[in-house]
Amino acid sequence: MRLKSGFASLTLCVLAGVLLLSVGKPFPATAHAASSNEPSYTKSGDLEPFTNYREWVYLTTGMDMSYNAKPAGMQDHSMFDNVFVNPEAYRSFVKTGTWPDKTVMILEAREARSKGSINQAGHFQADDVMDLEVHVKDESRFPGKWAFFSFDSPAGKGTLIPQTAKCYTCHAEHAAVDTTFVQFYPTLLPIAKRQGTLSGAYLKDEQAAR
Numbered sequence: 001m002r003l004k005s006g007f008a009s010l011t012l013c014v015l016a017g018v019l020l021l022s023v024g025k026p027f028p029a030t031a032h033a034a035s036s037n038e039p040s041y042t043k044s045g046d047l048e049p050f051t052n053y054r055e056w057v058y059l060t061t062g063m064d065m066s067y068n069a070k071p072a073g074m075q076d077h078s079m080f081d082n083v084f085v086n087p088e089a090y091r092s093f094v095k096t097g098t099w100p101d102k103t104v105m106i107l108e109a110r111e112a113r114s115k116g117s118i119n120q121a122g123h124f125q126a127d128d129v130m131d132l133e134v135h136v137k138d139e140s141r142f143p144g145k146w147a148f149f150s151f152d153s154p155a156g157k158g159t160l161i162p163q164t165a166k167c168y169t170c171h172a173e174h175a176a177v178d179t180t181f182v183q184f185y186p187t188l189l190p191i192a193k194r195q196g197t198l199s200g201a202y203l204k205d206e207q208a209a210r
Helices: 087-096 166-174 189-195 200-209
Strands: 057-063 079-085 104-113 124-137 146-150
Touching: 079 087, 087 189, 146 166, 166 200
Parallel strands: none
Antiparallel strands: 057 079, 079 104, 104 124, 124 146
16 A cells, blocks of 8 residues: 555555655646556556546555654644555455455545634545555566556656565565555455465564564
8 A cells, every 4th residue: 555655665664554744736637547447557667547546445544654753844744645446456355355466556645634614623634635656466567466656746647666665575574465554454454364364474563563
């Protein structure tokens, strides 16, 4: 699902999970987008953007989730990480407790703000998207079935995060279901428990945490 934040580290090492803690300029509108809810790639291997992902199934929101200390000078800066999945994959997970081929999970980072309108306490999400990361299951395309993409480019294309990046190892070693951090998705974890699809690595982590 950190990816730099949540997916990949959730990288997030969570994805749902390692969650994003990045700061930058809001993303500009993109001229092109994937024509369906399945992943689509450019000739160079970049991932086409999904402009309709906010119409997908919402899974969870994390705040400042990370397995690493905040960078110096960033202690007072907070981020929300929202995770969405394409509806087809969600419906399959509800039935089986695991993810089908062509699953697309999107992690969207927004700045947390406290001053605005009539708000007197707590935080709300800013309107600008500060970072976007995607976790894709494409069994015929990627050696490990899954891949992470980072949308840092002003052009709006997703850049593949190399398979040698630590986020892949983190997800393989700690994710609850099929290298995804379902342990942080409150509506999906009970389904995985009922279906018996929780990974041995996750169960080991849970046992150690007790």
